Amino acid sequence: MTAGELRGVDPRTGERLEPAYPVADRDEIDRACALAWDAFGTYRATGLKVRAAFLDTIADRIEALGDTLVDRVMAETGLPRARVEGERARTTGQLRLFASVVRDGAWLGVRIDPALPDRTPLPRPDLRQRRVPLGPVAVFAASNFPLAFSVAGGDTASALAAGAPVVVKAHPAHPGTSELVGQAVREAVAEHGLPEGTFAVLHGHGHDLGTRLVTDPRIRAVGFTGSRGGGLSLVAAAAARPVPIPVYAEMSSVNPVFLLPGALRDKGAELGEAFTASLTTGAGQLCTSPGLVFALEGDGLDAFVDAASTAVGAAPAAPMLTTGIRDAYDAGAVRTASTPGVTTLAQGPEDPGIAVAGQPRLFLTDDETFLTHSFLQDEVFGAASLIVRVRDRDRLDAIVQSLEGQLTATLHLAPDDAGDHALAAGLLPELELLAGRVIVNGWPTGVEVSGAMVHGGPFPATSAPATTSVGTRAIERFLRPVAYQNVPAALLPEDLRDGAAGSPA
């Protein structure tokens, strides 16, 4: 029985791309999960050096694809070459970063409490703790980062680093990209003599494949980047299993930006231009796109609004990833535009030369209207943003209290302005409860892959606020601690023996 097939579409031209990729049927899904489970014992027992080398090889193999990969990504996503090359560098850099994380061994979380046989009233046993992987991980690739959040993106890299086999549900918007990268990973699996089930890519549309993966008893954790609806349905399916599993879903964020009076006064127009550059990056198809701007009334606010309006009005249309995403973007923008109290400030020019084009859009409203219509804080995925004129500090506080959990919150302030400083000092403790990352005098787009990054945040930005999907801490999502009490040295896992790499000095 065949489950159908799917093809990529070039959003620049609307052309359906060859070849077609077969959609995974039940047997294939079952086989991938069975192989992943079979591989788990062997894969998690690989030494840290082998596992690190495997991750490095994946990066090498992806680079070796050269322009074949870059061209395919461009064709399937409409993203420009520089962005695709940059994302490839981020992806391979991320794999190599996790290789170094694996080698370092600190992620094992080794803790050793030596026995105290003479302690009274009771002796203390020898206790050693390390982290072990949860089991095979299902990774749901995102549409908007066809490399960095896709087949060999951050979820896959961190799960493989943790010792977990991975079954990827490819995003249907870039199947050819997924096949190329998947093949690179499979070659690395073979090169290092790892079990076949260490890694698999499956193609499919909609919820069926996803639900099957999340409810398969051999899948033990889920990484997801996508819409709130999609994430919540996976969370519900995972919670309803006989044995629930964690779902690390990064879902939606409007990334509020707060413009304080001193900053507006000093450089309102400059901020308007910089904001527009952030907003239009990747046609706004970023989870960190600044969808809401709260600007306190005062000198410079009009200059900000004027400059941003001019810049957005002149910003060219760009291909969006799929017609579905473009249609949702247009519908969201129309809902905002037609809300009483909201003014459309600017809309970029049409471009009939692009088949699936997104035009940047900018809206303006006041605090009252914003607080009245809670849907105005819903994510409109694409280059649309709403500027909210805020009368005073009280209104600003009410707005901060009304906001849902976010990936980021950004503050612009004049460093030497006492008023801005006092405002910021009061806001920061609120913003750190609201978001996973707080930015001062910058923009939320551009997510550094490093040890201190947090790409996460309170619900509904993510389903697991204590975690990050970017940066070295992402590995922790796929691990849990185990304590070993009085286990003889000959039977102890190697990581826990006296003097092992990763064990405390």
Add this chain to the structure above:
Amino acid sequence: MTAGELRGVDPRTGERLEPAYPVADRDEIDRACALAWDAFGTYRATGLKVRAAFLDTIADRIEALGDTLVDRVMAETGLPRARVEGERARTTGQLRLFASVVRDGAWLGVRIDPALPDRTPLPRPDLRQRRVPLGPVAVFAASNFPLAFSVAGGDTASALAAGAPVVVKAHPAHPGTSELVGQAVREAVAEHGLPEGTFAVLHGHGHDLGTRLVTDPRIRAVGFTGSRGGGLSLVAAAAARPVPIPVYAEMSSVNPVFLLPGALRDKGAELGEAFTASLTTGAGQLCTSPGLVFALEGDGLDAFVDAASTAVGAAPAAPMLTTGIRDAYDAGAVRTASTPGVTTLAQGPEDPGIAVAGQPRLFLTDDETFLTHSFLQDEVFGAASLIVRVRDRDRLDAIVQSLEGQLTATLHLAPDDAGDHALAAGLLPELELLAGRVIVNGWPTGVEVSGAMVHGGPFPATSAPATTSVGTRAIERFLRPVAYQNVPAALLPEDLRDGAAGSPA
């Protein structure tokens, strides 16, 4: 409107104890949550030294209660003096351990990636990460550890250490104990000038108070120790909130013990006696009580069974915590006893001098019967255990695969026996996937409070397998990471400034 009152009962005599304690009504619950939320900002901003001193003071105040507390615990629980004094020492030791954890600052998880302004193609911003508390925590006290898992037990100590205000739902089986300890904590709150809402104790029966707490929007995390049914209902209520919150529920475990042939051959009878001592500790009312023993056929198995039967048959009845717990224990034991293929080996003598008495019970069955009746692995809370004679390694594997997630798994082996060693080497990777703690040649009862301890494990042992409710890592449950990007030094949280305590060298 009054919501009623409740009284403790002495399980040794059946006497209803004075005074009565008022059950919290809706207004009181609402007030406790409101005060906790109000306190959150101030409490989490306390310096580490103040917070640590506060935890030390709680320990001091509990000790200062002296025999008033010990006598009340004994009256409400029927636990013997030595156990109560030991548990008090564990509780105050735990508070002081978390004070030292707070002072150390490593739990803040500070990570600093300095700016790289000259990096190409893009500069790196200054990024600093620390953990912040989630918000007020609801703690559900357990019946069986009236001090160490109750009002000022591990959940409360670790939440307060994290900077989270705590609202405790006292266990109705020991309201007087809860009031005494609660008063000690309140005095410590006052002594350190902390906001009133830093801590509260509420009394109540059943699900109503619990559901209200877990669904209150100002409660941001839950710690629970108790039954599977109770834990799962809180998990469901928390997941159904508009903004879901984590529930750290420690629920049920039968703590399988595996006896390998060499160990049985060398000291079958000795193991039978040591096992019985573990089983009858605290009338078996421990989450780590050994409820299942899998013994491989061979020399010494009969000696183990005989010695355990003799010891259990001679073990005195002991007061159980409540009539409800005793009735559930008796019912569980009857279900096991009446299962075809199960033999009752021994039952301790009755003791009409104890009002709420539990008699130790020991059962025997074969691998086939065990594998046929999955309910035989349900927890029977109390001093009942089932020995399963296991024919061979294949049967043992089938049994390990059939087991649910556990807090502990224990292996007894003869250190110099090659057969035991080979068996253990094969079993250990399975047991570390099954349980949070793996013990060799010891017993699961007795949980060390230390850095390397894991008191947790796969579902249904807990609802959050990546965490522990005992040991210093328990603090991590109430924290999440936040990244600060380009935040000027003057606005950075103190923990993150260059050279702060807790920051990397």
